[in-house]
Amino acid sequence: MKILLNGEDTEQSDGITIAGLLTHLGIGLDRVAVEVNQAIVPKTKHETHLLSDGDRIEIVHFVGGG
Amino acid sequence: MTNKTDKLVIGGREFSSRLMVGTGKYASFEQTAQALEISGAEIITVAVRRVNLDRSKESLLDYIDLKKYTLLPNTAGCYTADDAVRTCLLAREAGMSDFVKLEVLGDEKTLFPDNEELLKAAKVLVGEGFTVLPYCSDDVILCKKLEDLGCAAVMPLGAPIGSGLGIRNPYNIKIILENVKVPVIVDAGVGSASDAAIAMELGCDGVLMNTAIACAQDPIAMAEAMKLAVIAGRLSYKAGRIPRKLYANASSPLEGMFL
DSSP states (O other): OEEEETTEEEEOOTTOBHHHHHHHHTOOSTTOEEEETTEEOOGGGTTTOBOOTTOEEEEEEEEEOO | OOOTTOOEEETTEEESOOEEEEOOSOSOHHHHHHHHHHHTOSEEEEEEEEOOSOTTSOOGGGSSOTTTOEEEEBOTTOOSHHHHHHHHHHHHHHHOOOEEEEOOBSOTTTOOBOHHHHHHHHHHHHHTTOEEEEEEOSOHHHHHHHHHHTOSOBEEOSSSTTOOOOOSOHHHHHHHHHHOOSOBEEESOOOSHHHHHHHHHHTOSEEEESHHHHTSSSHHHHHHHHHHHHHHHHHHHHHOOOOOOSSOOOSSOSTTOOO
16 A cells, blocks of 8 residues: 655555554654654554555654754 | 752753753764763753654664753744644654744744744643743743743744844843743854853843854864853852943052052
């Protein structure tokens, strides 16, 4: 299925969860926040939230800033 | 040294350092960490951005001891209240803290705040339980409105972000200090240690800076200079300066002159 991930078109396995996606990307579950279609999905739901075809995902973290 | 009881209290939390430091624009993460350490800052700002999907890239937080610092995520780059609120919600989810530096910018050239959008965002965020520290214009009426909305501090600019022009309107800062009860932190504009000392001598509760340290020729040395300037400025403010006089007043006694 197609997922728009941080602004890029990507192909992901059907039935993948947010936690699965983060693991697949090699991103630690700590200190990131995930939005699906502009709604935050809390960390407690990363294991269970299934992604759907066409979802728009943002994965953000802290970077240097003033 | 500074009075140990002279703490800065924001949102019910106590801080010993009155210098807050940004983490942008350093040459490397090692340099960032070293400058933060030397500065003595306890509150450090960070930005919220997309994770780089290229796993080889290191992350700032790998270099920072999160037990030592309170992260203050900013809303840099936001031009509307909606974008700023969205960014703060993501920051809280990523960092699990309610502290946010709220900035809603009006235009790219000046990076001055859009105060109308700022008030809108502040209202929503206070309602959502955030500890809101807004970057704002040096305008007492605006600062009072932000205080009335429940912001934990106000952070008027000394000069445009990254300009290094210093405290361009000390009288406005003074008026703000006399009329709001929440901590007043000068945010943006500081270029050198003397600028930081001036802010503190005016009676400000703290100073927040990034470029002045990160883009100095020697950021580590400047971090130390800023630390000392903020301490010196605070002590000078508390000590109470002499009134300014137009004419001289001799320091040596006239009595006992033998000429």
